[in-house]
Amino acid sequence: MTAGVTVLGIDIGGIGIKVCLLDADGSVVAHDRIPTPPGGEAMVEAAAALGETLAADQQRRIHAAGAGVAGVVEDGVVTAASSSFTDWTGYPVRAALETRLGVPAVVMNDVNAFLVGEATLGAVRAERDVLGVTLGTGVGGAVWLDGALYLGRSGAAGEIGHMPGFGSEPCTCGQAGHLETLASGRGVARRYLAGGGAPLTDGAAEVAARARTGDELAGRVFREAGAGVARAALMVAAVVDVVDVVIGGGLAQSPDLLRPAIEAAVAAEPPVSGRPVRIHFAALGSLAAAVGAASQAAIPIQSGA
Ligand SMILES: [Zn+2]
Structure with missing residues (x-):
């Protein structure tokens, strides 16, 4: 385990944005959620700002980020999304998060992130x-x-x-x-x-x-x-x-x-x-996608159990 490492997990959906801070052993340190604003730039900014607020509250520094997002994701870019999203298809989520947070980020589809979370740290990890x-x-x-x-x-x-x-x-x-x-x-x-x-x-x-x-x-x-x-x-x-x-x-x-x-x-x-x-x-409830995406970030996270 890497001591003191904090990874920001993000789940961007049509209704809400959820964020959490994960320790290297996969435990959730803190989490919060806000309604999703319209537009790719606004969604990423809202998620990053909420993550930074959580980190400040916990007196931690974010070392890496992982985001599960609605839509089809290829190489960090949303390539297809529901018509209910504004300015989302074509939005370079990974690049925007890395620039905004100054840390490496991974971005994946939110359903994939949900399954990664449950299969690595949740109900079906065995x-x-x-x-x-x-x-x-x-x-x-x-x-x-x-x-x-x-x-x-x-x-x-x-x-x-x-x-x-x-x-x-x-x-x-x-x-x-x-x-x-x-x-x-x-x-x-x-x-x-x-x-x-x-x-x-x-x-x-x-x-x-x-x-x-x-x-x-x-x-x-x-x-x-x-x-x-x-x-x-x-x-x-x-x-x-x-x-x-x-x-x-x-x-x-x-x-x-x-x-x-x-x-x-x-x-x-x-x-x-x-x-x-x-x-x-x-088992991870509404945080499964945020936790799953964070677990795939540049810093390895493994179940502490
Ligand atoms: Zn159908």
């Missing part, structure tokens, strides 16, 4: 092969193979959110029947309303709360989301023989609703390998 799934506003996925992130030819390996075969409802990507229509926060809220549910003011979290109080429609929408995730996990298990699945994102705040639905579905159709699919919920 596993060699893992499918990572984020059930947030949308559905993201990533694959950890032989102890490392597997990106695929175009960096899209494990992107199960836009895999077809999950009904016929329109997806945010413009196609239809994708897993995201069933298992995203947005999908859960939309399906609940479409089924005749009472108006929502807090989206999927409110559907979850109603499911817990016996709202049959809310319970069914969550069961169908879980069954969708299970089918996707079974397909991945069939193709690459990966049976450990770690689930994060806002919907994963409701494991009491999701876990029974997912486990019933995977038990009903076990992989031909005979190895059962094992469902894990994220």
Whole structure:
């Protein structure tokens, strides 16, 4: 372990920016979050300023930074992003962070960063092969193979959110029947309303709360989301023989609703390998992507446990 080393972890998403300070043993020293401002430059500045404030509070100096960000990232630059982001596609995040902070930085996709975090310091750190799934506003996925992130030819390996075969409802990507229509926060809220549910003011979290109080429609929408995730996990298990699945994102705040639905579905159709699919919920919570990205920074971080 390198004594006194502090790495800044950053997670830039559509709604919020989360930052944390990590010790070399992977422990989180401090963390904070702010709403995401519009524009690439403003997002990086907000993240860097918040990180510096945390470091000053802790009387620490930042030695390196790692950022998990929404969108496709190639060589530190965002090459594709949702249309909900302003001035983000084409933005050189790594160069901007390095200039602003004066330390080396790594930048990666936020779902990949989530899986790196959980596979190195979180719920599946004992596993060699893992499918990572984020059930947030949308559905993201990533694959950890032989102890490392597997990106695929175009960096899209494990992107199960836009895999077809999950009904016929329109997806945010413009196609239809994708897993995201069933298992995203947005999908859960939309399906609940479409089924005749009472108006929502807090989206999927409110559907979850109603499911817990016996709202049959809310319970069914969550069961169908879980069954969708299970089918996707079974397909991945069939193709690459990966049976450990770690689930994060806002919907994963409701494991009491999701876990029974997912486990019933995977038990009903076990992989031909005979190895059962094992469902894990994220251990690093909403900090998984920031921690995962920080763990990939220039200074090595290893689990102290
Ligand atoms: Zn789609």
